[in-house]
Amino acid sequence: MTSPTPAAAPATNRLPAGAMRTAWILIVGGFAAILDSTIVAIAIDTLGREFAVPVATIQWISTGYLLALAVAIPITGWAQQRFGGKRLWIFALALFLLGSVLCATAWDAPSLIAFRVVQGLGGGIMFPLMQSLAVQAVGGRMQGMGKLMAVVTVPIALGPIIGPVIGGVILDSLSWRWLFLVNVPIVLIGIVLAAWKLPDDSARRVKAKFDIVGMLLLAPGLALLLLGLSNVESGDGIARLDVLLPLIAGAALIAAFTFWSLHRRERALVQLRLLGRRTLSSSSIVLALAGAALYGAMLLLPLYWQSLRGETVLTAALLLIPQGVGSLAARPIAGLLLDRIGARALAIIGFALVALGTVPFAFADAGTSNVWLSAVLVIRGLGLGTVLIPIMTVSMTGLGHDDIPQATMITRIAQQLGGAFGTAALAVVLTTLLDSATTPAGAVDAFHAAFWVATGVSVLALLTALVLPRREPA
Structure with a gap:
């Protein structure tokens, strides 16, 4: 109820x-x-x-x-x-x-x-x-x-x-x-x-009846989608049975669950009827793109330093610290700004910073200064530390106590699938171009193209953030 x-x-x-x-x-x-x-x-x-x-x-x-x-x-x-x-x-x-x-x-x-x-x-x-x-x-x-x-x-x-x-x-x-x-x-x-x-x-505990049919549709559907996307990351593109079959089967199960959930409404395992609220539906879309922007580039950055710069695994990880510093620094500021300028403006600012912090990697090569790239990562981290706060806040706007768990499942699924799609897309771009590269310059160009795609995802997320409400109701 x-x-x-x-x-x-x-x-x-x-x-x-x-x-x-x-x-x-x-x-x-x-x-x-x-x-x-x-x-x-x-x-x-x-x-x-x-x-x-x-x-x-x-x-x-x-x-x-x-x-x-x-x-x-x-x-x-x-x-x-x-x-x-x-x-x-x-x-x-x-x-x-x-x-x-x-x-x-x-x-x-x-x-x-x-x-x-x-x-x-x-x-x-x-x-x-x-x-x-x-x-x-x-x-x-x-x-x-x-x-x-x-x-x-x-x-x-x-x-x-x-x-x-x-x-x-x-x-x-x-x-x-x-x-x-x-x-x-x-x-x-x-x-x-x-x-x-x-x-x-x-x-507040309630003896709610478990939606067995919904579980049998949604859980394997999500698992198959994620399995197909994970197999994409291994290379050789998407035209393989271990990619296409899980993706098609997963999409079919998710579609079946959608009809089932809308029919059962409050009795469904995940109540997709809540997507009728603009705050939840818009924030779920933006969260999916935020997941793609966050996790997709996290695939590229370590590989850039290890493959093109010859750095060790540990050194590559240490070079990512400035991004974490920027993310930490942004959070208290973003929390204060949310109530002053609204979710839409704050999310747009955050995605703009993520894009600005990604573009320089689309020009970087083996000789680019690590000091410069560290400064760039601070900017990217500021963006990453900003974007999730307004979006996740908007997703909960106007919900009753018992609707909140349902909304959090929906937003978590959106972010999980978005991250998997983003990582898979960048993996396909990078591996396809690296496979065709015959010179060191070709490898550099492959990374440049992948970082341009990552930048494009951030820009797309920025544009999508325009659908968010300007301000949350009190």
């Missing part, structure tokens, strides 16, 4: 008591999951050598994690309603902790892949639940939400930046098992804080 939207509170930037504390508790645990999703990517070659398997096999530690995320996200709204947000959050943390410990004890590639799936199931619940609990803590008030989102989205912005650095340091000095053990103290602290201080919402 959908609860009524709470009456708007008087316009003020002051958040309800305990809302910011809830946000900080959530990001402690959430940071581990987001960090883990990027920290392992840098270790693919090392783990392949460790277990004596080809890259195509060991790549499944990332693909399996991604598919598990897709399966877990759709059940989060129902599970929160059935068991309560606090209990579900602690369960997700415990499941992620179990997966981390199991990964550290893996004895071969299949066992590591299986244990990464356990991690992914925990992470898939945590990502949408983190945002849902934070927004519900505000009690339906949108004024001051920018400050809250500036905190909640910190792990999302920093994970892709800090993860490769930590992974590089671990691989340079420690056993690969520490890639997973590094999560343990973070998650333990998150569990203790959640059990101690996270508000108890057990009184």
